[in-house]
Amino acid sequence: MQRFLWAIVLLGLSIQVNAEEIIVSAAASLTNALQQIAQDFSTTHPQATVRFNWGGSGTLARQIEAGAPVDLFISASDKVMDSLQTTSLIDPASRSVVVHNQLVLIVPIQSSTEIHDFTDLAQAKKISIGDPRFVPAGMYATQVFHFYDLTHQVEAHLILASHVRQVLTYVAEQDVEAGLVYKTDALEMADKVRIAAYAPEDSHTPIVYPAAIVKASQHKQLAQEFLNYLNSREAKVIFAHYGFQTP
Numbered sequence: 001m002q003r004f005l006w007a008i009v010l011l012g013l014s015i016q017v018n019a020e021e022i023i024v025s026a027a028a029s030l031t032n033a034l035q036q037i038a039q040d041f042s043t044t045h046p047q048a049t050v051r052f053n054w055g056g057s058g059t060l061a062r063q064i065e066a067g068a069p070v071d072l073f074i075s076a077s078d079k080v081m082d083s084l085q086t087t088s089l090i091d092p093a094s095r096s097v098v099v100h101n102q103l104v105l106i107v108p109i110q111s112s113t114e115i116h117d118f119t120d121l122a123q124a125k126k127i128s129i130g131d132p133r134f135v136p137a138g139m140y141a142t143q144v145f146h147f148y149d150l151t152h153q154v155e156a157h158l159i160l161a162s163h164v165r166q167v168l169t170y171v172a173e174q175d176v177e178a179g180l181v182y183k184t185d186a187l188e189m190a191d192k193v194r195i196a197a198y199a200p201e202d203s204h205t206p207i208v209y210p211a212a213i214v215k216a217s218q219h220k221q222l223a224q225e226f227l228n229y230l231n232s233r234e235a236k237v238i239f240a241h242y243g244f245q246t247p
Contacts, residue, residue, distance in 0.1 A: 027076035058134030077136035141180040147203035
């Protein structure tokens with residue numbers, strides 16, 4: 001009996017020793033898709049734990065620059081990832097594009113607003129976008145304003161958000177008349193917001209989500225395995241379900 005109890009104790013210690021955790025800093029717009037993918041990943045890696053840190057890509061990059069313990073970074077912008085690669089904070093050999101997205105104009109589903117296209121924003125009193133200094137969706141939004149020659153007409157009416165999900169909430173709760181978010185975000189709250197217009201592809205730089213392993217990671221092998229899984233057929237099915245386009 002005593003030998004049996006020791007066997008259980010040793011087994012527990014073995015599981016603790018072999019257990020491994022990675023921290024993935026990822027753009028907030030990936031939340032639902034990545035949570036489901038991580039659940040599926042755990043079925044083939046039962047001793048691995050994937051923890052997420054969500055936020056605007058620029059904010060997450062600054063955290064990595066400050067030494068935050070991150071193993072894998074998934075940005076909503078090539079530009080943000082480029083900045084970390086320039087300062088040698090990510091492994092460039094591990095870098096790959098995971099998914100693509102689209103930028104859309106949304107309005108509250110119950111709203112009687114006459115906003116049907118981007119040009120109608122010239123008449124809006126409150127428009128929300130992600131803060132373009134830290135949120136790629138906000139950067140893309142400013143490019144769209146420039147494309148339609150709306151920059152000076154809308155700048156005094158912008159409500160800046162810390163991440164794209166906050167923009168979605170502002171519109172859903174009718175705190176603003178309109179907002180610019182990713183298509184995938186709009187689809188997740190289709191009962192509260194509607195897509196008024198899609199931004200033309202040539203109105204902004206391509207919306208891609210690059211992923212790369214952080215050089216300071218202490219769990220590079222597991223981070224690479226999770227990154228490989230993000231590019232697997234199984235993960236692509238999940239991404240497509242949430243409205244993302246895969247390479």
